[in-house]
Amino acid sequence: MAALAFEATPAIVWMFSGPRHHIVAANRMARASVGDRPGLIGTPVREAVPEAAGQDIFELLDEVARTGQPRLGAERRVVVDLTGDGTLVEGFFTYSVVRAPGADGTPVLIAHAVDVTASVQQRRAAEVEVAEVRARLDAEYKVGLELQRSLLPVGLPLLPDLGLSAAYVPAGRWRAAGGDWYDVVPMPGDRVGLVLGDVVGHGPTASGVMGQLRAVAAERLVRGGAVSEVLDALDALAEMAPDARGSSVCVAVYDRLTRVLEHGTRGHPQPLLLAADGTTRFLDGPIGPPLAFSATASAVAFTTLNPEETLVFYSDGVVEAPGLGFTEGQVRLAECVAEVAREHADGDPRELADRVCTVLATTLVDNDTSRDDVTVLAATVLTAPAPLLELALPGTPDQLTVLHRELGGWLDALDAHKDDRTAIALCVVEAVTNSIEHGYRDHSGTVAVHGELDGVGGVVVTVTDSGTWREPAERSPYRGRGMLMMRECSDQLHVDTGDDGTVVRMRRAVRRPPVSAPRAEPIARHSPDARVRTVVESGERNRVTVSGVVDSSNAGELRSALHEAARSGSGGCLVVLDDVELLTSAAMRVLYEQVADLRGVGRELILVAAPDSPAGAALTASGLDQVLPVEATEPIDGSTSIDGSTPISGSSSIEGSMSIGG
Numbered sequence: 001m002a003a004l005a006f007e008a009t010p011a012i013v014w015m016f017s018g019p020r021h022h023i024v025a026a027n028r029m030a031r032a033s034v035g036d037r038p039g040l041i042g043t044p045v046r047e048a049v050p051e052a053a054g055q056d057i058f059e060l061l062d063e064v065a066r067t068g069q070p071r072l073g074a075e076r077r078v079v080v081d082l083t084g085d086g087t088l089v090e091g092f093f094t095y096s097v098v099r100a101p102g103a104d105g106t107p108v109l110i111a112h113a114v115d116v117t118a119s120v121q122q123r124r125a126a127e128v129e130v131a132e133v134r135a136r137l138d139a140e141y142k143v144g145l146e147l148q149r150s151l152l153p154v155g156l157p158l159l160p161d162l163g164l165s166a167a168y169v170p171a172g173r174w175r176a177a178g179g180d181w182y183d184v185v186p187m188p189g190d191r192v193g194l195v196l197g198d199v200v201g202h203g204p205t206a207s208g209v210m211g212q213l214r215a216v217a218a219e220r221l222v223r224g225g226a227v228s229e230v231l232d233a234l235d236a237l238a239e240m241a242p243d244a245r246g247s248s249v250c251v252a253v254y255d256r257l258t259r260v261l262e263h264g265t266r267g268h269p270q271p272l273l274l275a276a277d278g279t280t281r282f283l284d285g286p287i288g289p290p291l292a293f294s295a296t297a298s299a300v301a302f303t304t305l306n307p308e309e310t311l312v313f314y315s316d317g318v319v320e321a322p323g324l325g326f327t328e329g330q331v332r333l334a335e336c337v338a339e340v341a342r343e344h345a346d347g348d349p350r351e352l353a354d355r356v357c358t359v360l361a362t363t364l365v366d367n368d369t370s371r372d373d374v375t376v377l378a379a380t381v382l383t384a385p386a387p388l389l390e391l392a393l394p395g396t397p398d399q400l401t402v403l404h405r406e407l408g409g410w411l412d413a414l415d416a417h418k419d420d421r422t423a424i425a426l427c428v429v430e431a432v433t434n435s436i437e438h439g440y441r442d443h444s445g446t447v448a449v450h451g452e453l454d455g456v457g458g459v460v461v462t463v464t465d466s467g468t469w470r471e472p473a474e475r476s477p478y479r480g481r482g483m484l485m486m487r488e489c490s491d492q493l494h495v496d497t498g499d500d501g502t503v504v505r506m507r508r509a510v511r512r513p514p515v516s517a518p519r520a521e522p523i524a525r526h527s528p529d530a531r532v533r534t535v536v537e538s539g540e541r542n543r544v545t546v547s548g549v550v551d552s553s554n555a556g557e558l559r560s561a562l563h564e565a566a567r568s569g570s571g572g573c574l575v576v577l578d579d580v581e582l583l584t585s586a587a588m589r590v591l592y593e594q595v596a597d598l599r600g601v602g603r604e605l606i607l608v609a610a611p612d613s614p615a616g617a618a619l620t621a622s623g624l625d626q627v628l629p630v631e632a633t634e635p636i637d638g639s640t641s642i643d644g645s646t647p648i649s650g651s652s653s654i655e656g657s658m659s660i661g662g
Contacts, residue, residue, distance in 0.1 A: 012093070012113040017106060020044040021061050024108065033091075033115070035082040051081050051088060060097060061109055068107075070098040075120055092120040151211040155417045155511020156184050157457030160386035161256050162192060162379055165354040167361035167515035169317075169374040179206030179247070180315045180375035181214050185221040186456045190256045193221035193230070196313035196377050197249035197268065209244045212237060217251065227251050227264045231288075231298035235266070238291035245292040250313055254305070259381065261311070264300040266291050269319065269326075272334060274356070276308040278341040280334040308349050310380040312337060312356060317374040336363055353378035354415075357515045387413040389451030395436045395444065395465065397553040403432055403449070404549050404582070410451060416459070417511045422582070422614045423489035424459060424508055426621070429584050430482045431463040431504040433552050438467075458491070459510045466501035481622045482585035488621035541572050547579035552586035559590045562605075566594070572604035576634060577615035588624055595628055608634045 006013065007027050015025035023040050031040060040048050046058055055078060064071055073095050079088040095113040102108040149168070156164040166182055179199025187193050195217050199206045216237050220230045230251045238244040248267035255261075263271065263283060267290030270283045285301025288294055305311065312333075319329030340359050344352050356378045389410040393399040407428055411421045428449065435447045451461040487493050490506040542565040550558055565573050575591065577583065595605045607630045609616040616632075619625040 012111075012115065014045075014109075014111040016045060016061060016109040016111070017102060019065070020046070021058075021065070021109065023048055024102075029115075033113075034080055035084060037084065049080070051079065055079070061111075064097045064099055064109055065107070068099045070096060072096045075116055091115060091117045093117075151207055151214065152181060153183055153511075153514070155420075155513050157186050157192075158414055158416060158453055158459070158510045158512050159186070159192065159256075159457065160453040160455055161382050162254070163350045163353045163382055164377075164379050164512060165357040165515060166377045167357040167375070169361050179210040180317070180373040181210040182313065182375055182377045183214055183218055183221075184377070184379075185218050187221055187253065188224045190455065191224075192254050192256065193217075194252045194254065194311070194313065194377060194379060195221075195230075195249065196315065196375060197234075197247060198315050198373075198375075199244065200246045201243070205243055209241060209247070212241065213244060213247065213249070217249075221253070227253050227262045227300045228298050231264050231266055231300075235291050235294070235298065246290045247292075248290050248316075252311070252313075254311075254379070259305045261303045261305055262300055263303065264288070264298050266298060267293070269314070269316070269330070272312040272314070272330075272337060273303070273305075274310040274312065274337050274341055276306065278338055278345070280338050282330065282334075305381050307381055307383040310337075310341075310352055310356060310378055312360075313377040314360070315373060315375040318360060318376060333360070336360060349380055349382055349384070350415075353380045354515065361515055386453045389449060389461070391447075391449040393432065393447045393449065395447055395467070397436060399436075399447075400429065400432065400551050400553045403429065404551075407449075407451075414453070414459070414510070415512055417513045419617070420459075420508060420510045422617055423621075424461065424506075424510070425582050426584065426618055427486045427489045427493075427506050427508075428461050428463065429551055429582065430486050431461075431506070433584065433586060434482065434504075435463060435465040435467065435502065437552065453510075454507065457509050457511075458507050460505065460507045462506075463504040464501065468499065468501075481588060481624065484623060485585060485618065485621045541574050542566070543574045543576065545576045545579070547581075549582040550580060550587035551582070551584040555584075555586040555590050558587055559594070562590065562594045566598060566603070566605075572606065573598065574634070575605060575607050577607060577609040578613050580609075580613070580615040583615040583618040585622065588618065588622055592624060592628065604629065606631055606635065608632075 006025070009027055010029070012030045012033050013025075013027045014023065014030050016022060017024050022042060022044050024042075026040055031037075034040070034049055037048070045061070046053070052058060057078070060071055063069075075092045076095060077090065077092055079090050081087065082089050092115075093113040094116050095111065097109060097111045099107050099109055152168060153166075156166060164184055166184075168180060168182075179201060180197070181199070182196040183193070185193040185195075195214075197210070197213060197217075199209045199213065213234055216233050217230050220233050225233070231249070234247075234249055234251075238247060246267070248265075250263065250265040250268040250271060252261055252263035252271070263285060265285070266288045268287070270285060270287065272280055272282055274280050283301070283303055285303075286299040288298050314333065319326055319333055336359065337356055340356050341352070344355050347355070357376045360376045361374060387410055389407065391403065391406055393402060404425075407425055411424065416424070428451075432447050432449065445465055445467045448464040449461065450464075451459060454460045483495075486504075486506065490508050492505075492507040494503075494505045496503045496505075544561055544565050546558065546561075562573065562575070573594075591605075591607060598605045607619070607628055609619060609630055610632055611617075611620070616625075616630075619628070619630055624630075
C-alpha cells in the first residue's frame with residue numbers, strides 16, 4: 001500500500017543513499033521528469049543525470065548529506081535531456097531536500113519537487129505583455145502630452161505694467177494628458193484677456209477640444225470682446241461639440257488704464273487675489289454652470305485691482321487631491337500663495353508671478369500620483385516703469401562689447417524667451433554694425449540705441465546714426481546677408497536713410513517663457529566672455545570650437561583661428577558652433593569666405609550647429625544653411641577630440657581669449 005501511494009504521489013519524489021547519492025527510489029513523476037531513462041535505480045545520480053552538472057544540484061545534495069540541514073527553494077530552473085538526443089528542456093521546480101534515517105538506519109536523502117513550469121511561463125508571458133502594454137501607454141502618454149503642450153501658448157506676452165507667468169503640470173505618469181488650458185491675449189484699448197479652462201476627460205480628444213475652445217476665446221478677445229461675449233461664444237461651441245459639454249472656464253479682461261478687472265466663470269472656481277500686504281481672498285461673483293449646461297446668459301463681475309496685487313487663476317487639480325475636500329484645497333492654496341508673498345516681500349514685483357507659479361507647480365503636486373492636470377496662471381499689477389535700453393555709443397567697433405553687455409542686461413531684466421533674445425540681439429547688433437561700418441567710416445559719430453516694450457506684447461528697438469551711408473568699394477557675393485538676417489529676426493523692420501543719417505526701427509513680439517519645468521534656481525544668463533579655441537591634428541580633420549559672441553570686433557580672431565587650422569594639415573576642417581551665443585553677419589562672412597577658400601584647393605570645411613542653437617538660427621535666418629555645409633551634429637571621427645580636450649597625438653593647441661561682453 002505504501003509503495004502504491006509513493007508511486008501515485010502527484011509530485012516528484014527521489015530517494016538517494018550513500019556518499020555518491022545512489023538512486024534507491026524514484027516515483028512515476030520523478031522518472032518522467034528525466035525522460036523515463038532506463039537503469040535509474042541503483043545508479044549514482046551524477047551518472048544517471050549527467051546534464052545536471054553545473055546546475056548546483058549535486059552540490060546541494062552533498063550539503064544536505066553533510067550538514068543534515070534541509071534545503072528549500074522556489075521556482076528553481078533546471079534543464080534536462082528528456083529525449084536522449086542532447087536537446088535540453090527548461091523546467092522550473094519548487095523543491096525540498098531533507099536527510100532522514102532509512103529502513104536499516106542508514107541516512108537517506110529525500111527530494112520532493114513540484115513542477116511549476118507552466119505557471120512560471122504564464123507569469124513571464126504576462127510580464128512581457130504588461131511591459132509591452134506599459135511601453136504602448138508610455139508612448140501614447142508622450143504623444144498626448146506633446147499634443148497638449150503644442151496647443152498651449154509657447155510663451156506669455158511681455159507687458160510693461162503686468163507681470164505674467166504660467167505653469168502646466170500633467171497628471172500622474174499613467175494618466176493621459178488632460179484638457180487644461182490657458183491663454184493671455186493683448187486686446188485693443190490697453191486691455192488684456194486672461195483665460196484658464198478645463199475640458200472634461202483626458203487624452204487626445206480632450207486636447208483637441210481644448211484647442212478649439214482656446215481658439216474661439218482668443219478670436220473673441222483679439223476683436224475686443226467683453227467677458228460675457230467670450231463666455232457665450234464658448235457656450236455655443238460646447239452646444240455643438242458633445243466632447244466640450246461640461247467644460248469649465250474662467251475668463252477675465254483687465255483694463256490696464258483703469259485697473260478694473262471684468263471676470264466671469266462657468267463651472268470654474270473664482271481666481272485668488274493676493275494683496276500687496278500678503279493677505280489673500282477669492283474674488284466675489286457668481287459662478288455659472290459648466291459650458292452647455294445653461295440657457296441663460298453668462299453673468300460677470302467687476303473688481304478693481306490695486307498696485308502690486310497678484311491675480312492667480314488655477315485649475316481643479318490645484319485644489320483637489322485624494323483625502324482633501326475642495327474647501328480645504330482652497331485654504332491650502334491661499335496659505336501657500338501667502339507664504340510665497342512673505343518670502344518674496346523684498347524681491348522684484350516683476351518676478352512674483354513667476355515665483356507663485358513655480359511654487360504651486362512644485363509644492364502642491366505629486367507628479368506620480370496626481371489624478372488631474374495642474375495649471376496656474378498669475379498676473380501681478382506693476383507700477384514701476386518697465387526696463388528701458390538707452391545707449392549712445394561712439395561709432396567704433398570696440399563699442400560692440402558695450403552693446404552686448406547692455407543689451408544682454410536689458411534682455412535679462414525682461415526675461416524674454418531665448419529664441420526672442422537671440423533674434424533681438426542679432427537684429428540690433430547688425431544695425432549698429434552697419435552704422436559703424438557704413439555710416440561712420442572715420443569713426444567720428446555716435447550711434448543711439450533705444451529699446452522699450454510697446455505695451456501690446458512686443459519689443460521695439462530703434463538704432464539711429466547721423467552719418468551718411470556709402471556703398472562699400474568691395475563687391476562680394478556675400479553682401480546683403482546682414483539685412484536678410486534682420487528681416488528674418490523681426491516682425492517689422494523699417495530702415496530710413498537720408499542725408500541726416502539713418503534710423504532702423506525693428507519690432508518683434510516677445511514671449512516670456514512659462515514655467516514648463518519646475519525650477520528652483522534662476523535661469524543662467526549668458527557668459528561675459530567669448531573664446532576661440534582650435535585643436536590642430538596632423539593628418540586628420542582639424543577641429544575648431546567657437547564659443548561666446550562673435551561680431552565684427554573679433555571676427556578677425558576667428559579668421560586667424562581658421563587660417564591656422566587650414567595651414568596645419570591637408571585634410572578638411574570642422575567648426576563646432578553649438579556654444580556660440582551670437583553669430584553675426586561679420587562672423588558668417590568669415591565662415592563663408594573660408595569655405596570658398598578651402599574648396600578652391602580641394603578641401604572641405606564643415607560647420608556643426610544644432611538647429612535650435614543661436615548659431616543654427618542665425619545660419620537659417622541668413623539663408624547660408626542653403627549654401628554652406630552645415631551639420632546638425634558632429635560627424636563621428638575616431639581622431640576628433642569631441643570635448644575639445646587635448647588630442648591623442650600629433651597635435652598643437654592655439655587659444656585666444658576675447659573679452660566680448662554680453
